[in-house]
Amino acid sequence: MATPDSQNIDFSMLLASAAHDMKNSLGMLLSTLDQMDAVAVDQAQELKGYFSLLRGEASRINNDLIYLLSLYRLQNKQLQANVDEVYLPEFFEDQQLRHAVLLEAFNVSLLIDVADDVLAYFDAELIAGVLNNAIVNAAKYTQSVIRLSATPHEGGVLIEVLDDGPGFPPSMIDENTDYQRGVSFKSGSTNLGLFFSNHIAALHTNEGQQGRIELANNPSGGGIFRLILP
Amino acid sequence: MASRESPYKNLKFLIIDDFPAMCKQIERILNSAGAEAIDIVYNGEKALLACSKQKYDVIFADFNLGAGKNGQQLLEELRHRKLIKSTCAYIMITAEATKDFVFGALEFAPDTYLNKPFNQAELLQRLQRIVLEKQAIGPVLMAQEVGNIDLAIELCIAGIQSDPKRRTTYMKMLGEFYLRSAKYEKAKAVFDQVLSVRELDWAKLGKARCHFELQEYDQANDILAPMLAQNTPHMEAYDLMAGIAAKRGDNRGVQAVLEHAVSVSPRSVKRQKQLAYVAEENNDLLAAESAHKFAMKSSEHSMHEGPNMYLDYANSVNKVMAIQGPENSDRFKESQRVLGKVKQKFRDPIVTMRVNMVSSTANKLTGNEAEAKALMEKVASDYALLEGQMGASIGPESRLEFANLLIDNGQQERAQEILKALAADYPDDEVLCKKIDRASSEPLSKLGKAAAIKLNREGKQLLQEKNFADAVVLFSQALDLYPNNIGLKLNLVLAQVQKMQVDGRNAETTQVCRDILSSVGELSSDSEFYKLYQTLKQSL
Numbered sequence: 001m002a003t004p005d006s007q008n009i010d011f012s013m014l015l016a017s018a019a020h021d022m023k024n025s026l027g028m029l030l031s032t033l034d035q036m037d038a039v040a041v042d043q044a045q046e047l048k049g050y051f052s053l054l055r056g057e058a059s060r061i062n063n064d065l066i067y068l069l070s071l072y073r074l075q076n077k078q079l080q081a082n083v084d085e086v087y088l089p090e091f092f093e094d095q096q097l098r099h100a101v102l103l104e105a106f107n108v109s110l111l112i113d114v115a116d117d118v119l120a121y122f123d124a125e126l127i128a129g130v131l132n133n134a135i136v137n138a139a140k141y142t143q144s145v146i147r148l149s150a151t152p153h154e155g156g157v158l159i160e161v162l163d164d165g166p167g168f169p170p171s172m173i174d175e176n177t178d179y180q181r182g183v184s185f186k187s188g189s190t191n192l193g194l195f196f197s198n199h200i201a202a203l204h205t206n207e208g209q210q211g212r213i214e215l216a217n218n219p220s221g222g223g224i225f226r227l228i229l230p
Numbered sequence: 231m232a233s234r235e236s237p238y239k240n241l242k243f244l245i246i247d248d249f250p251a252m253c254k255q256i257e258r259i260l261n262s263a264g265a266e267a268i269d270i271v272y273n274g275e276k277a278l279l280a281c282s283k284q285k286y287d288v289i290f291a292d293f294n295l296g297a298g299k300n301g302q303q304l305l306e307e308l309r310h311r312k313l314i315k316s317t318c319a320y321i322m323i324t325a326e327a328t329k330d331f332v333f334g335a336l337e338f339a340p341d342t343y344l345n346k347p348f349n350q351a352e353l354l355q356r357l358q359r360i361v362l363e364k365q366a367i368g369p370v371l372m373a374q375e376v377g378n379i380d381l382a383i384e385l386c387i388a389g390i391q392s393d394p395k396r397r398t399t400y401m402k403m404l405g406e407f408y409l410r411s412a413k414y415e416k417a418k419a420v421f422d423q424v425l426s427v428r429e430l431d432w433a434k435l436g437k438a439r440c441h442f443e444l445q446e447y448d449q450a451n452d453i454l455a456p457m458l459a460q461n462t463p464h465m466e467a468y469d470l471m472a473g474i475a476a477k478r479g480d481n482r483g484v485q486a487v488l489e490h491a492v493s494v495s496p497r498s499v500k501r502q503k504q505l506a507y508v509a510e511e512n513n514d515l516l517a518a519e520s521a522h523k524f525a526m527k528s529s530e531h532s533m534h535e536g537p538n539m540y541l542d543y544a545n546s547v548n549k550v551m552a553i554q555g556p557e558n559s560d561r562f563k564e565s566q567r568v569l570g571k572v573k574q575k576f577r578d579p580i581v582t583m584r585v586n587m588v589s590s591t592a593n594k595l596t597g598n599e600a601e602a603k604a605l606m607e608k609v610a611s612d613y614a615l616l617e618g619q620m621g622a623s624i625g626p627e628s629r630l631e632f633a634n635l636l637i638d639n640g641q642q643e644r645a646q647e648i649l650k651a652l653a654a655d656y657p658d659d660e661v662l663c664k665k666i667d668r669a670s671s672e673p674l675s676k677l678g679k680a681a682a683i684k685l686n687r688e689g690k691q692l693l694q695e696k697n698f699a700d701a702v703v704l705f706s707q708a709l710d711l712y713p714n715n716i717g718l719k720l721n722l723v724l725a726q727v728q729k730m731q732v733d734g735r736n737a738e739t740t741q742v743c744r745d746i747l748s749s750v751g752e753l754s755s756d757s758e759f760y761k762l763y764q765t766l767k768q769s770l
Contacts, residue, residue, distance in 0.1 A: 027325040034347045077461050083430065085398045097352040121428050
């Protein structure tokens, strides 16, 4: 083997391959958890609680790794938006069911507010990842309700995730927020999810328009995560 | 909802997962929704068997099925062998960890996905949606299955009117059916209508295909080039671009596009194989070897698996060794290992004979003359025996490989007889004909003959114009395609000799020319090239 050169380690590549390995292991862990959960169907309620805790934490790590890997692929031009027509009512239902366990654990209800015929064009898989981050975050801070809404917007669509919690801190709502500049370790939250969401939104383009995200607070209380797709 | 009129009561379900507990979980969920006919298998082979006995309406398959086929390879084989009806809903269960490539852009895409971990409600919702979809478009799929494309087109047009929610689905199918029935202008109109609303990849690809079929290569290129620049995961874009390069006679271009395609999606056996063949034609033997190796590895457990995958690879290793010399012993060992595996795996007298052919050449190239000779003798007697028993059904590959082996061992005349008979038996097999012409000392196939006539005309023209440099390039490139062709060899030497008469004599070129002439061997006096050969020999 060649002499190792510690000055020129390509950390993005190393991190990406480590993240890939970790994600594979977590995938195994999660599916084993599922198998155990299935076997333990008649077991005590207490056990169920542990399962959901384990699954929740494993999912969180898994999501972070997915964000990391997606960003790495994006940088290396290996990630494209596979854009197709998506009906928002169906898409929201999917998210509702996907997060049923989490929402139950937090005792939060997820309401869908969208007209029957709202459709948009995006990569359903990637945008589900964006909403996943927004919903998991909202579930942590909301009092009782999260509202998912979608409305036609300048030829595209405006998707909102609204909660009735204390709202976002002013520093996050400022124009030059961390998630736009990059990931910061100072604030205590790395904002990796928002950083990812911003990039995934921007991957969606149409007729010179680019997708974006916005954070806002509702005058009547609660935070708003906005996703604008062209 | 489940009790009285379950929509799943009369549907037949198949669950494929290597984890029995997972199968049980899915079965329980389906039961709770009123499904009754549910079969469970734990691997791909068992799934193939189950599907050949019974026509299922819904299949749940995990992507990861442990050792053996994966869920995607299984789907390809089921569709290819028509073991599932077109109305069957194939639901692929994926763990995020395995979703490294875009399933949706595959040729054989599943109907829908279910990401692990999933809960009961998610599974049932996904199921309900896909079953409703399959029911709605069922008549179109059935018309297509019995080959009634006109009816399928009619049904799509009606669907666009009556079912606004599935309008795009019907438009996509309609464009596809128009393309398939060669109504390119109509197809283009459909794709254009979609594109006027949104630049969707499938519509862009459809339109590019229309342009391609209408021989409007520039327009097709304009649509495809930006998609390729973005590393699109849609493999059809690369196939079309390679097709354009091929139509323009740009073999290097074909290779470059295919190399790009396999860098984006390395698992396609078909494309790796195409790449290997075109690289061989371009005399890029290292690229050919690498593509054959990839194809061999990806073909494992897939419907493409067979002795040819392994033998092609071993043959390509020989070709590299013939150029690079035997010093790379790892290469030789690897190919010997593969050959051993093939013999074990297929246990068939023809395969064994073909292995011995490759092995004989490999041994010769690595200096094991005695072993090479022993294998050659064994092959010769086996070939005579098997050909006596089976005649032509010994297979075109065996005949071609045997001819090549004879050439390597200086038995040109016998080889030429075999090649002639082979070309006569398979006049319409383009891939095979190319290989025959490549091995042969004269063009034998229809295409090869036409190419030779064209080459000769262009070459003579250049020589008459005293453009010797271009003539040398022309004949050299042609020799890449037909390395054993005597006429081309002599014409190349002729061009070089005439070039030297102008530019002055050059020791290096003279030696190259002498080597080429000696590779032709002695020509008999009744050969059409006898006079030219004698003249050239004297002038050198």
